Amino acid sequence: MSIDDQIENRISKAKEGTIFFADDFSDIGSQSAIHTTLHRLEKRKVLSRVSHGIYAKPKVSELLNQEILPTAEEVALAIAKRDKAKLLPSGSYAQYALGISTQTPLKLVYYTDGKARTIKVGNRTIQFKRTTPKNLALKGEVGRLVVQALRDIGKDKLTSKEEKKILELLKNEDIKDLKHDIALAPQWIAEIMQKHYNGSNKFLQTKNQSKKGNI
Known part of the structure; x- marks a missing residue:
């Protein structure tokens, strides 16, 4: 079976929208042969090019009757999965992910323990920045975003509306x-997060006391 046939056969078994990297086919042939094949498959619309060395199996929206390419977020997660790296959204993207900002950021910035790089996906940019293990040690799905969003906003620029929104979001943590x-958070951010933690503890203490009283 030719290199073209082997790669196309592997793609045919994947779900629509699956992201492929050129390296995914390194067991089939040389780097130059793989890139040549992928270019041919792109011309035949077997694959769609997402970015340099990154492709996707075409997925068509029945409603819009047009191809849907993977989002920048999906590409970032696919890269992290391939590299077995951790990701932490930062900056304006962390604000957007929390709903503090409604403006979709054209530049996604992630802290990572993987390779630092910048990738262009359509009209958006993904930037991976190396960071310390401490930053990546944050556990909470909400808390980790809150820390990064507040860092981006800044202590002196945080509005009462934004703080109220953050405290509301932390209820889900x-x-x-x-x-x-x-x-692990910087002192001023820890103090804001502590407000919700203290409130939750008071609620739990009251609930426990109520249970004891009913015994």
Whole structure:
């Protein structure tokens, strides 16, 4: 079976929208042969090019009757999975992910323990920045975003509306994860997160006392 046939056969078994990297086919042939094949398959619309060395199996929206390419976020997660690297959204993207900002950022910035790089996906940019293990040690799905969003906003620029929104979001956080992340956050951010933690503890204490009283 030719290199073209082997690669096309592997693609045919994948779901629509699956992201492929040129390296995924390194067991089939040389780097130059693989890139040549992928270019041919792109011309035949077997694959769609997402970025340099990154492709996707075409997925068509029945409603819009047009091809849907993977989002920049999906590409970032695929890269992290391939590299077995951790990701932490930062900056304006962390604000957007939390709903503090409604403006879709054209530049996604992630902290990572993987390779630092910048990738262009359509009209958006993904930037991976190396960071310390401490930053990546944050556990909470909400807390980790809160820390990065507040860092981006800044202590003196945080509005009462934004703080209220953050405290509301922290209600969805696991208390154990929140306690863990408070210990790692910068002092002024930890103080904000502590407000919700203290409130939750008071609620739990009242609930426990109520249960004891009913025994």
